[in-house]
Amino acid sequence: MDLDAHLGNDYPYSEEDFEKTLLTPSYRVELRNATNEQLDRFISAGMVNDWSLLSWKEVGRPYRVENMAEKRVQWENEHGRNMPVHKAWEMFNRSFHEWFVKDVPSEKKQARQDMFNHLAKFDMKEVRIALKSVIMLNLWNYAHRVKDGIWDPRGKRALFQGLHLKKPRILFLGAAEGYEAMQLYSMYPDGEIVMVDYDEYCKTDRFAQFPDTYPFLGYNSATGQSRVWYKDQMNITYIVDDIRNLPFGHEFDIVLSVGLLEHFSDEVKPEVMEWHRKFLKPGGYAILTTPRNQLQSKVYYKVMEDVMNHTYRELMDIRQMGLYVYENGFDILKHGYIKVHNGIIAQPR
Numbered sequence: 167m168d169l170d171a172h173l174g175n176d177y178p179y180s181e182e183d184f185e186k187t188l189l190t191p192s193y194r195v196e197l198r199n200a201t202n203e204q205l206d207r208f209i210s211a212g213m214v215n216d217w218s219l220l221s222w223k224e225v226g227r228p229y230r231v232e233n234m235a236e237k238r239v240q241w242e243n244e245h246g247r248n249m250p251v252h253k254a255w256e257m258f259n260r261s262f263h264e265w266f267v268k269d270v271p272s273e274k275k276q277a278r279q280d281m282f283n284h285l286a287k288f289d290m291k292e293v294r295i296a297l298k299s300v301i302m303l304n305l306w307n308y309a310h311r312v313k314d315g316i317w318d319p320r321g322k323r324a325l326f327q328g329l330h331l332k333k334p335r336i337l338f339l340g341a342a343e344g345y346e347a348m349q350l351y352s353m354y355p356d357g358e359i360v361m362v363d364y365d366e367y368c369k370t371d372r373f374a375q376f377p378d379t380y381p382f383l384g385y386n387s388a389t390g391q392s393r394v395w396y397k398d399q400m401n402i403t404y405i406v407d408d409i410r411n412l413p414f415g416h417e418f419d420i421v422l423s424v425g426l427l428e429h430f431s432d433e434v435k436p437e438v439m440e441w442h443r444k445f446l447k448p449g450g451y452a453i454l455t456t457p458r459n460q461l462q463s464k465v466y467y468k469v470m471e472d473v474m475n476h477t478y479r480e481l482m483d484i485r486q487m488g489l490y491v492y493e494n495g496f497d498i499l500k501h502g503y504i505k506v507h508n509g510i511i512a513q514p515r
């Protein structure tokens with residue numbers, strides 16, 4: 167697939183591009199597996215048959231990411247107290263968003279050039295700074311653009327498939343840019359997405375600047391065939407508020423969170439699981455993902471600490487995540503892995 171051929175169109179990709187993939191300067195377009203679902207990668211862990219028999223003693227506790235972003239450390243030194251959680255999310259969202267809008271190949275080239283310029287002047291302090299930025303850009307290029315590990319549309323499609331839903335109302339808790347709710351909507355279209363995040367920047371920048379031309383592979387309910395969906399074709403409401411203030415009752419078919427549960431200590435996790443229950447209709451699905459406890463993730467949160475580490479964060483294995491979900495009153499229908507996250511689909515018991 168040739169990028170130039172797709173530039174300048176409002177809706178640049180169509181059914182003719184099925185089974186193709188393409189690298190733009192900022193992200194991967196992924197339209198493979200329109201028909202061959204087997205190639206979408208959700209690895210069903212199938213590890214646990216009976217969650218009631220599993221204990222914390224057996225599985226241990228999650229790994230905590232302790233190294234914090236320099237800006238957070240500086241702020242706390244200046245203010246002599248812990249950074250408030252909301253402030254930490256504001257910092258995180260601004261710093262993470264910057265990376266999604268980069269022209270990665272050209273920034274990589276520039277960073278290497280800067281490094282060699284400083285080297286030629288034997289300015290070793292600047293060389294070290296430039297080298298760090300070369301390493302971060304290369305890691306981001308690999309993790310987000312080449313491997314597509316952060317958005318991971320193939321993994322998420324495989325995780326989300328097979329649910330019994332028609333025109334669902336989808337509630338996305340801590341929605342940030344809203345990616346996963348848009349992937350779900352594309353697969354189960356014609357309902358409604360309600361995104362919620364208490365950092366206004368998520369609505370005004372992260373979601374607003376999410377590319378209008380990004381193609382989500384989904385379903386055409388009129389024809390029963392696969393089709394490409396775009397952000398502006400979906401029915402989306404974005405609410406800026408604390409999840410604790412939401413006025414809704416049991417009215418959603420899906421309550422979704424991506425990278426939320428691991429940011430709360432064990433004392434608060436029951437409340438977070440309650441957020442997933444209290445807005446669900448009977449028969450609705452809670453869908454959660456959290457980052458995996460694996461070596462590559464530990465390396466990622468070390469190298470990218472100044473971009474990512476403003477808030478409390480745990481890395482879990484799927485059994486630990488499952489125990490949090492099960493012990494807080496959910497039956498687990500599906501548990502397993504996508505590229506960098508664990509995924510669970512559950513229903514209140």
Ligand SMILES: C[S@@+](CC[C@H](N)C(=O)[O-])C[C@H]1O[C@@H](n2cnc3c(N)ncnc32)[C@H](O)[C@@H]1O
Pocket residue numbers: 255256259262339340341342343362363364365368407408409410424425426
């Ligand atoms: C780690 S992010 C979710 C991961 C996301 N996929 C991303 O790319 O950043 C968690 C989001 O939840 C939001 N959040 C955390 N606690 C919240 C609360 N009590 N109410 C509303 N939003 C909350 C934060 O502002 C943040 O944008």
